[in-house]
Amino acid sequence: MKRSVIQVADHVKPDADIVETARQVGDLVVASLQRGETVAVSLRGVRGVPSSFLNVLLSVVAAELPGLDGERFSMEFDSDIQRELFSRSRDAVLKSRQRAG
């Protein structure tokens, strides 16, 4: 299965809205998944990733991959803080989807 890596740093621009960037990256992930690929999203080189970015990204991906299946979708981090934020966002997104039924 082909593996693609999306570098978030390539999409970060000073004037770009954070939430909009998350949607764009999420759409790229979904497109890759729909092509049957496994996808990694890399946060390397991005400083100060807020949870709003991760929440939106994971919400978009979860619409295509409901459990955020770790075999098809993964993330690469630059720091333990990013990893911790991702973990919290992931739990919140999955819980929110459960509540929504």
Add this chain to the structure above:
Amino acid sequence: MRVNLAGAFDDRDQDIEQLIAELQPIYGAAVSQRWTLSCRKCTYLGPFAVAMVHATWAVGRCRDQSPKIVLPGSPGELVKFCRYSGMEHEFRGGASPDVDHPQNEVLPLTKFSTANWGLLVPLVRLVKRHRPEFGETGEEVLHGSLFEVIQNVCDHSGSPVGGSMSARFMSGTNQVRVAIVDRGVGVLASLRTKYPDTRDILHAFERVIEGNYSAKSRPNNMGLGISQLFGMIPAHGGRVTLMSQNGVAFASDGNRRPVIRAMRAAYPGTALFITLPA
């Protein structure tokens, strides 16, 4: 109407509460009622005072109140601060402050209504300029936690003037002090749109600090922002203070649990203040 401020308004909770109390006549002013806020006799203003005065002035303009801010004429350090903080530029039409000046330890007033990636870059640059050894972890904490606040202002505040941010690097204590202030509906009103059983502001604070109580639970806001701040900042040796209506909550590395209590005067919006050791 004229309100005269005097003395020092530093960044301690009691100074901020005092400022809020003294601004009450302006908060209650009718649309089109003109007012002047004189800071002539102030001896010290911290970034929280700057952000609050700016938000007050911005709302005054929105409400056709022809607001005037009289800046201090002395002491010299305070006059310099007014220049570097952007107060002179905003309220008197003076030149924009030179952010790269070697003596400038102040982030000029930053107004925002959306959260863009570049919004916090000047603040992080300010910190790194004065503390080149500021670690990557510290940068992540500062950057990430402040974006949480900014996103909350953009998503939930309903502030007609967006948010105001002011920051300062305190060379004596090696601290970064950041204030982010809005004049929106406040935490209680925001939370009650989805959780009408929220009793009062103190109950609202308990819920948002606990987490998973986003007013609207949209994908970009899962209700973790304030909770993360109250966890992350003290864990890195800092202090976070949240004020909204007549409630205040704060947490520092000295608290086991956040302290939540009533304030004597109400702030018509939400204000958050972070102190980080660099």
